[in-house]
Amino acid sequence: MDKHIIKLFNLEPNVNNITPLDLFKAYRNFDAYIAALQEYASQHELTEVEKFYFDFETDPRRKFFYEINQTYFQNYFLLIYFILSNPVLITKPTFANLYREKHLLSEITDHIIDLYKTMDSKSSRFFNKVLLDKFISNLDFSPLPDDSTGPEYKIYFNLFTQETTRLKMFLIELVKDPKWLEHPEQGLSEYDPQFFQFIFENNTGLKLNSSNDFIQIKKWAQKHLDHLMEEINQTCNRLLTNDEDKKKSVHEKMILVGNDQSQHWSSKQEMIDAHELCISKYRHIFIAQNQFKEFNPPGLIVLDNPLLAGGYYLKGNFYLNVCHWNNGNFKYEVENLTLHETIPGHHLQLDISHHSPNHNYLTALNFELCNGYVEGWALFAEHLGDSMLDDPWIYFGYLQSNIFRTFRIIAEILLHIEGQTPKQVIELAKQYLTTSEASITSEIYRYRVLPGQACSYKIGLEVFKRIIKQKFNVVEMKDYMRLDLQDWYKQVLWQTERPLDVLLREHGIIWTFDE
Incomplete structure (x- = not known):
């Protein structure tokens, strides 16, 4: 599935050189992205990890969370700035990939603006004036010192600043609408609890029986x-x-x-x-x-x-x-x-x-x-x-x-x-x-x-501890470097990261929140 997505959306194939632009290219037309996953799944048998990934990405609730995911704390520009503020990464292929596709900066601005303009009343209630004001204040960025950057960095940062300023001006006008003052301070609690259940499962990789x-x-x-x-x-x-x-x-x-x-x-x-x-x-x-x-x-x-x-x-x-x-x-x-x-x-x-x-x-x-x-x-x-x-x-x-x-x-x-x-x-x-x-x-x-x-974080920690307790009968910290456990660590790391549900199933462990 990964090779199919890389080819279809022209993504950077080397995981060490991925940039936020690769995520943008995959997700900017969310319906096309979902269609690509469905096309692949209809023609191939999926691995356990791919099946887990497919089920979540194609869940109807997933689109709701994509529509509200450009916030003051996490958005494409902040992710790009994480690279631009890093004196090491700007010398690596990571920055070269950003620079090569600098034309996408204006498309990112258009995309975020469009998400807010087309947001329905249900989605928009996730935001309020406080959160939008935070977004506005978080769109001011400073470049690295001139003596640590080259001409390409300066060109890119100028374009970057133009687009973040354009987004900021849009948000300043948007927040003037009095409806944002009326929206609740709380998070997802006014939505069906299944929405928080979905995003909880999405972030932990651990499926629940119900929102109860x-x-x-x-x-x-x-x-x-x-x-x-x-x-x-x-x-x-x-x-x-x-x-x-x-x-x-x-x-x-x-x-x-x-x-x-x-x-x-x-x-x-x-x-x-x-x-x-x-x-x-x-x-x-x-x-x-x-x-x-x-x-x-x-x-x-x-x-x-x-x-x-x-x-x-x-x-x-x-x-x-x-x-x-x-x-x-x-x-x-x-x-x-x-x-x-x-x-x-x-x-x-x-x-x-x-x-x-x-x-x-x-x-x-x-x-x-x-x-x-x-x-x-x-x-x-x-x-x-x-x-x-x-x-x-x-x-x-x-x-x-x-x-x-x-x-x-x-x-x-x-x-x-x-x-x-x-x-x-x-x-x-x-x-x-x-x-x-x-x-x-x-x-x-x-x-x-x-x-x-x-x-x-905490749930992931306790899943590892639970597997070790049930598989090796080890609960004391002093025993965690036992030789048989070290062999297991090497094995599980070589198998690479996976959703916690898959990890538990591979080891025959049924998870419950009771210990």
């Missing part, structure tokens, strides 16, 4: 969250030296421990050196010592850009953003972030996947159906380090991130099933998260405008 399952899913997530809060309370008590501090609330303890002076960096270079050392350590453990496959070693690219995330993985490189080295980045984060983003997390998994004969191009073009696998594996990878059980600081960092990923599930259900407003969910989040109110607000609005996606 969300009652149990919320209880399941709350049970996990309560356990994590108990664990972090005990861990804080181990780290706090003042007995009076130990009497404070769990949330107050988390703030005290999280900002402990011993965990601050003395310089940017110290922060960079610590991550380099950690990558080297786990590359030795997994590649040299335990013989996991490696086709390309992970690169470490240091950024100093407040507009980008603190750390992320993309196309063979771990991007470490040091802009908040003295106020927001801490030593206890290094181990988990490195395990998650490099080895044995994202880099190891995707490096193996892109070189495996089992790789499916469609999962790289539109990774949503495999997001539960990809993010679940990266979270599970945090359990495979050699320090967490012995170092309470590393365990504290792990617990903080796990609390964050678990709360996301509750937040999404509150917004999209129970009908709470973002403001109500923000107030609840303050009981569990210790980041700033601005950061929490940003996260909750992300869940509001991108339903389902944030659920995939």
Whole structure:
């Protein structure tokens, strides 16, 4: 199926050089795209992954979500800017592909404008003035410094700015319509619950029995969250030296421990050196010592850009953003972030996947159906380090991130099933998260405008743990590097990412939200 789609829509065949333009070329005429899938399926026997992909893409609800998917948080221009703001990618074939098809920029603008102009009353109610104002404010972009770019970059960025400005002017006029003030703050809760069920399944790759399952899913997530809060309370008590501090609330303890002076960096270079050392350590453990496959070693690219995330993985490189080295980045984060983003997390998994004969191009073009696998594996990878059980600081960092990923599930259900407003969910989040109110607000609005996606992390993690528990009778973290489990990791990574439903079925596991 992937070769058929590549040929029909003239897509970049190398997964490492795919750009947002490939997604646009496939989806801009959504009906033609669906017809192409149906034509192929009528003439070929589909693999399990292809069948899963086909069923979701051709579901009638899928078009509704495509029509509302150009938002302030995720749109074609933001995805392109992710490349334009990256000093490494602009020197690679990725940028060359963008430049070669620069004529598509104006077509993208026309397409997004057309989506909003033709949106029916049902779809338009997903948006309100707050969300459209955010979209407008997120369409201002800055280029890389002149000394780091060439003439083609400058030509492309000028065209890019012209088109984002044209879209911005359209949205400024659009938002003047008083109807946007009348639209609800809540997410999908005023629609049939099957809509959130669909997008939840689409992002996790895990099918539910019905939308009634969300009652149990919320209880399941709350049970996990309560356990994590108990664990972090005990861990804080181990780290706090003042007995009076130990009497404070769990949330107050988390703030005290999280900002402990011993965990601050003395310089940017110290922060960079610590991550380099950690990558080297786990590359030795997994590649040299335990013989996991490696086709390309992970690169470490240091950024100093407040507009980008603190750390992320993309196309063979771990991007470490040091802009908040003295106020927001801490030593206890290094181990988990490195395990998650490099080895044995994202880099190891995707490096193996892109070189495996089992790789499916469609999962790289539109990774949503495999997001539960990809993010679940990266979270599970945090359990495979050699320090967490012995170092309470590393365990504290792990617990903080796990609390964050678990709360996301509750937040999404509150917004999209129970009908709470973002403001109500923000107030609840303050009981569990210790980041700033601005950061929490940003996260909750992300869940509001991108339903389902944030659920995939924690659920993916627990699927991997459930398979290991039932297949190998292993539940203790100290046993996760057992030799027979290492062999299984190598096997499952070589089989490459797949929807969680397919992964569970391959191992004879029936999933329920009851543990």
